Amino acid sequence: MSAPVVEVRGDGIAAYCCTHLLRKAGIPVRLVRPERPRVPAILISEAALHLLRDIFDSPSLLANSFLIRQRIVAWAAGQGVSRMDHRGYVTSEQELLASLLPDGETCSAKPDFLIYSSNPLPAGVNQQHLGSRAAIAWRAALRHGCPPAACMTESLPAGWLFLLPDGAHSAWLLAVGDAAGRPLGTSELIAPYIETLSEASSPFPSHPRIATQLAGPGWLACGSAAMSFDPICGDGTALAVRTAILAAAVIRAHLDGHDPASLRQHYESRVRAGFQRHVDLCRQFYRHGFGGPWWEDELAALDAFTPGTPEPFRYRLRDLTLEAVSD
Numbered sequence: 001m002s003a004p005v006v007e008v009r010g011d012g013i014a015a016y017c018c019t020h021l022l023r024k025a026g027i028p029v030r031l032v033r034p035e036r037p038r039v040p041a042i043l044i045s046e047a048a049l050h051l052l053r054d055i056f057d058s059p060s061l062l063a064n065s066f067l068i069r070q071r072i073v074a075w076a077a078g079q080g081v082s083r084m085d086h087r088g089y090v091t092s093e094q095e096l097l098a099s100l101l102p103d104g105e106t107c108s109a110k111p112d113f114l115i116y117s118s119n120p121l122p123a124g125v126n127q128q129h130l131g132s133r134a135a136i137a138w139r140a141a142l143r144h145g146c147p148p149a150a151c152m153t154e155s156l157p158a159g160w161l162f163l164l165p166d167g168a169h170s171a172w173l174l175a176v177g178d179a180a181g182r183p184l185g186t187s188e189l190i191a192p193y194i195e196t197l198s199e200a201s202s203p204f205p206s207h208p209r210i211a212t213q214l215a216g217p218g219w220l221a222c223g224s225a226a227m228s229f230d231p232i233c234g235d236g237t238a239l240a241v242r243t244a245i246l247a248a249a250v251i252r253a254h255l256d257g258h259d260p261a262s263l264r265q266h267y268e269s270r271v272r273a274g275f276q277r278h279v280d281l282c283r284q285f286y287r288h289g290f291g292g293p294w295w296e297d298e299l300a301a302l303d304a305f306t307p308g309t310p311e312p313f314r315y316r317l318r319d320l321t322l323e324a325v326s327d
């Protein structure tokens with residue numbers, strides 16, 4: 001009998017991570033990469049970078065990236081500005097994915113298992129949207145006097161801004177919410193440092209969303225097809241990688257003969273628990289953002305999320321392998 005084949009549909013970090021881990025385990029994988037816009041700039045925390053280097057066996061990943069050393073935040077209205085030490089690496093999604101594109105034989109056999117890491121999901125599976133906010137990015141030239149290597153976050157009456165330098169005098173400006181139309185409108189922290197802005201990018205959805213079903217017989221959803229994160233959490237890349245690690249482990253356990261229904265239930269429970277933690281974190285940010293109708297609406301959309309009854313976790317992940325937990 002020929003070895004079972006897995007098809008991964010997606011072109012993001014989650015799809016690449018699943019493909020890499022399954023091929024490393026000797027499982028033939030076909031990676032199908034639909035085209036989509038790339039997020040122009042992302043900040044990878046030190047912990048996330050260690051995870052990426054470890055999982056992808058790539059010890060020098062992003063070694064030459066611009067290093068952020070400080071985070072400056074003006075969040076709740078009237079609460080002043082806080083400055084914190086921070087270590088993070090600036091890259092673009094394009095650059096990150098180009099360094100991590102899995103190599104290995106692609107196979108043409110009919111797949112036995114499908115991983116959906118991009119839409120569309122299987123018929124009848126939808127996504128629950130917690131809000132509707134979008135983000136727009138601009139390339140920014142910075143004025144002299146801008147604090148060096150500092151990223152800045154600022155809440156506004158109807159949205160928020162994130163300034164991410166990638167050089168001494170250049171940065172990406174991200175605006176989420178109604179801030180997108182007139183990005184620097186009421187900004188007091190970030191606007192004084194901006195010399196010029198380029199043309200705006202097309203909008204990226206930036207509210208949390210989760211699929212109504214995360215796994216079924218012969219398939220599972222992973223990455224942003226399973227759940228997407230609000231960029232306010234600052235850790236979406238690492239969260240996508242962690243879901244992909246679990247997805248690859250579930251498939252390996254399935255092929256090793258573990259009960260498929262128990263594995264699907266475990267996967268659903270784990271992914272939903274991770275999403276619940278993300279929603280809880282977002283609630284804290286949006287509750288204390290600025291106040292006013294825009295923030296109240298976004299908070300109400302987060303509050304509308306009902307996680308469902310938590311199921312017990314049936315497996316534990318050890319060294320990228322699932323082990324059954326005895327009752």
Ligand SMILES: Cc1cc2nc3c(=O)[nH]c(=O)nc-3n(C[C@H](O)[C@H](O)[C@H](O)COP(=O)(O)OP(=O)(O)OC[C@H]3O[C@@H](n4cnc5c(N)ncnc54)[C@H](O)[C@@H]3O)c2cc1C
Binds near residue numbers: 012203222229234
């Ligand atoms: C504006 C923005 C800024 C972000 N900043 C950071 C950051 O600083 N640090 C960090 O760790 N993570 C950040 N993220 C999150 C990170 O990009 C995603 O969590 C990660 O790329 C998900 O990978 P994936 O393989 O699951 O998703 P994929 O399905 O490959 O999607 C990757 C990203 O592209 C977006 N996307 C997918 N399809 C489309 C489409 N058709 N049109 C428009 N957008 C699409 C998704 O919403 C997702 O954010 C940001 C996301 C956005 C939208």
